[in-house]
Amino acid sequence: MLNLNYCYRIYPDASQEKELLDWLEICRGVYNYALAERKEWINSRKCQVNACSLHSEYIIPADQPFPDYYKQKKALTQAKQQYPELKRVQSQVLQEVMGRLDKAFNFFWKRSFGFPRFKKYGQFRSINFPQFRENPVTGYQLRLPKLGSVVINLHRPIPDGFVVKQVQIVKKASGWYAVICIQSDVNIPSPKPEGKSLGIDLGLEKFIATSQGKLIARPKFFLELQSQLKWLQRRLSKKQKGSKNWHKAREKVAKLHEHIYNTRKNFHYQVAHHLCDQANIIFAEDLNVKAMSRGMLCKPTLDAGFGGFLEVLKHVAWKRDVYFEKVDANFTSQICPSCGVVTGKKDLSQRVHVREALRSKCSHCGFVTDRDVAAAMVVEQRGLAALGLGVKLPGSEEVIGDVPKKTSRASRRNRKAS
Structure with missing residues (x-):
């Protein structure tokens, strides 16, 4: 059905x-x-029978x-x-x-x-x-x-x-x-994970970074029209509530909000179709959008609409027979996609994938790329590993894309001593 x-x-x-x-x-x-x-x-x-309100x-x-x-x-x-x-x-x-x-x-x-x-x-x-x-x-x-x-x-x-x-x-x-x-009364089979794969990483500096090295800028839908919206809302506050001029001003505010929503939704559909043109398998991060929308960067996060975009991408991928799956988003920016070594936590100002804070290339394989592109490559590798299509790294027992396990203080102390 x-x-x-x-x-x-x-x-x-x-x-x-x-x-x-x-x-x-x-x-x-x-x-x-x-x-x-x-x-x-x-x-x-x-309330209980003997504890009813006095009023x-x-x-x-x-x-x-x-x-x-x-x-x-x-x-x-x-x-x-x-x-x-x-x-x-x-x-x-x-x-x-x-x-x-x-x-x-x-x-x-x-x-x-x-x-x-x-x-x-x-x-x-x-x-x-x-x-x-x-x-x-x-x-x-x-x-x-x-x-x-x-x-x-x-x-x-x-x-x-x-x-x-x-x-x-x-x-x-x-x-x-x-x-x-x-x-x-028709049954459409689910898309099969076959063909070219693609991993995407969502961010605020760049809306999307793909595992193929493509970067898509993030339009500022709400922030660009925020001054105009503020001006309309100020005019609305000065009108007598319930009057004809008040209703006219309220309609202008509502139309601007609808324009922002339509612009964002149109952009999401265009990007979703563009990604489906690139590959037959798409992997994305399973983000906690609710937690992201409550932090310090809540306004740009809500303006980007990551949750709505993932739903649009899922629908477009199903309609175009493209396999779509979400993977774990933890530690995607701390793993080298070339050798699988944990490079350590990076500051937000560091936009290049390097080894820890040394601002140099990876000490194991010498791989250097954009930070978001590296995360997208890790997302793709994790998705392929979950489907049983991952490849083990040379000289390693773990499959590319596995989440690094947290080690205890004692084990780290023993490792330094050795």
């Missing part, structure tokens, strides 16, 4: 756009009500079960009788709101942090139509339940053999978009 998502620009008329905005607000209210219901049930079970407390019968996805979904039928405005929204769209909240709670329970929050005005920006009896795309129109036909920019046709399963309507700063999920 193959699922793909195609994103198209849609152009609803004035009445359809007003209806979509009303639907988003109704769905936001349903989401917040369901979240409050779950939150009150949880708070009523937190207020949630009192819910002990035999009342937890309001899970199915109970809240079933309660929508009764809620429509009490609140007739809920009938304006298509029934399955409201049910998907409950599924969205349940997914957020499951994600919270899995990670043990990140309790779901209430949605403010304008924060609920998408609705989902999960089921269609017939193909909703007819020519250059998208037919949606209770909304009618909406003009769509079908810049690429839906492939033959695919069926439209669901449609998600998303509101962005630049307009309305439809994310169409298509499905086909």
Whole structure:
């Protein structure tokens, strides 16, 4: 079973756009009500009977079960009788709101942090139509339940053999978009590790260094437009909140953020396709992106978008039948890719692969290259070793690319004495 998502620009008329905005607000209210219901049930079970709050407390019968996805979904039928405005929204769209909240709670329970929050005005920006009896795309129109036909920019046709399963309507700063999920009963085999290999190293000075010696510069997507964004945000802060000028200034800030996101994403896809042109096997570092984004270099790290690029590269490699795998990122800059000797920790100012801090060539093999290129070569060697394609170094028992083992102080003391 193959699922793909195609994103198209849609152009609803004035009445359809007003209806979509009303639907988003109704769905936001349903989401917040369901979240409050779950939150009150949880708070009523937190404190002991003899230690209740002196001011207020949630009192819910002990035999009342937890309001899970199915109970809240079933309660929508009764809620429509009490609140007739809920009938304006298509029934399955409201049910998907409950599924969205349940997914957020499951994600919270899995990670043990990140309790779901209430949605403010304008924060609920998408609705989902999960089921269609017939193909909703007819020519250059998208037919949606209770909304009618909406003009769509079908810049690429839906492939033959695919069926439209669901449609998600998303509101962005630049307009309305439809994310169409298509499905086909085909099985695509995973790419096999055959052919030319390539290792890549991600960095801040150079976005990518390959094991072939190629360096790709890192564009500063956010940093170049930071002054313009600061100026727009300063103008927004001086407007009266809720006024027409305030909404106009807020849209300009949102459009600039969307422009930065689109530029970064386009660059990631271009680099991913360029790498897939170079080799049939690609190895990358398994980076801890969350830890990198919290350090001293958090702003340039988030601006580069390493996590998003690795996901894009994985998708492009699968689509182009290129084998992609992540390897351990530890000690990649401390190993000589030519002889496998640990050269020691390097300062960030040292951009050439040398032996420790002597600023000279490797004492074992005399190999000298760029620091990031050497790390990319080590990444490639580790990936090949994991696939059983590595080659042992001459005069060594370890395969190229193995992580150096930490030795004890006693062993190092004995080695110096000998």
